[in-house]
Amino acid sequence: MSDQTIFPSDSKVNNKSVDALTPNDTRVEHKFKSFGDITYHYILAKPQGKPISTVLLTHGWPDLHFGWRYQVPYLVSLGFQVIVPDMLGYGQTSAPDAPEEYSFPKMTAQIVAIVKDHTDQPIILGGHDWGAFFAWRLVNYYPELIRAVFSLCVPYAPPSPVKHSLEDMVKRMPNFTYQLQLASGVAENLIDKSPERLRGFLNGVFGGRTPEGGYVFKVSEGVIEENLEKIGPSPLLSQEEIDFYVQEFSRHGMHGPCNWYRSPGPRGDDEQELAKKTDGKIRVPAMLVMAEKDAALPPHMADGQEKYFEEGLRKELVSGSSHWVQVQFPVIVNDYIRDFIKSVLGDEFKAAL
Template identity: 65%
Template structure:
């Protein structure tokens, strides 16, 4: 049986906005029948949207949970400022705290994928009192470093991050902002579409491969209507905002040095991490030894045969992974709601 999924502008959920000064966030708010057992906040990565969680929202709602899913800063209907200072993890964590406080008086469960999966660990570092459980898809916990490192230095240690050099430069943005068809090719390619000779939209040692973009065919797992939605939403602002997440290494490095002085490296609440076997940029080996950082335990898994876009490629398995984790965190609270 096909899993339930949201559609663009789905009337079953509320489409809301919240402002922090000049910054405005768009987010989806899904409420269950009756009083929610808890609230779940889901954070997407690059170059996704809140829509990337469309298979997870109805499922979590069915468990008696309230679900909040924003377009992250720079994406979709959320503001896309040009100033890099707006995109620091510390600054955006304050935005997430504001969204949480607007909808929950109790600590929430926080989850993320890709950049969102990295970001959740920092949201916890800044606002541990707001979170009772945390999970990441494809991104292991990387503690704040007391030593500031440049992106170039990180790439030397982790060559699988070489693509980030292009993303942080003007090159990737220039490629993507040339036409909506570039966006269509990128999104189809990320979801399994290929050129006639089998090439994808990116390479981890390069970044975006420009000559491939407009020759990539339809995704085998995402509909043309869904891709149309991505093209429309990414065309609102272009790619300056999404690429700005890669341009804050220096600013985030300063914040991490300060954070490392004041914060233990341990995660003190229940946590979960799932990796994808075929993810070249974030291979499962990056999660080796993670358990040492988690005082309350770490639920860890690898989905075999899967690539980076687990929420769409393997929604049933991801829903089970998240659902089992949520049930383990909430226990009797969830049973009472059901």
């Protein structure tokens, strides 16, 4: 895509009439769980009566539990209990300095412990961006815990038996060039210099523009310093919502979120160990929703995915959407999620309606 941004200038926004959580919404409970020096914050939303099942939603970079604000009320209205954490490094969750703390074996074990505090039954799992990669790995590590999984914007990649560097990955996939800047420490230093820069970055990464139409972030570069203090309001966030994002990202700054790019993650020893233990197949029902105008994760990345899924893979494409598909087109995404869950639960779902 020519402009190389995750929110193209011709993107439409279709979220005005959808029920969404507010920053201090009384419909959710705020919970905390500690693992030694690390504490997670998460929200818990419950339906009236006994839940049909539990849905866990995981967010990506640079987001919060609040990124799922259009999905939580809808899923609760269908009869589901919903758990949404601030992932490690974000919001009220701890943000350890060491990249090693952001390993998938550690983080998946922590999130599983949170889930088990609220249900002893298999769950429905959904993720977006890094949260989607996390969701795929959660299925790899804990297949018995997952009844079904859906990913927004991120195709599945089986664990690699071969180590490779971030530089190697970028050579193969230039659409990930921005990750070099995020892993280097440059981006966080640019953003964390002032509250005004943080606000400009968050407005810009969620679609705000300079008066001349410039971007704050491009997949071919990363964060664009000269635009950080020129960015106007985001079309995806109200004033109350952007204030909330600024408040939450002010707690720790951007070092923790950028640690997801510094951690060996999908490229290190953990992946090699996991590859020895699994054939890489996903054996639960799965859905992959791609966004037509996502420059970082273009739809063609989903080509050929079916070979990894023993229970079949439902693939959907949201036309006209940027990377923030669940915020920009929540009705479409919510309908896809509902229909997918209905196809998995069958009579259990119908009986609850």
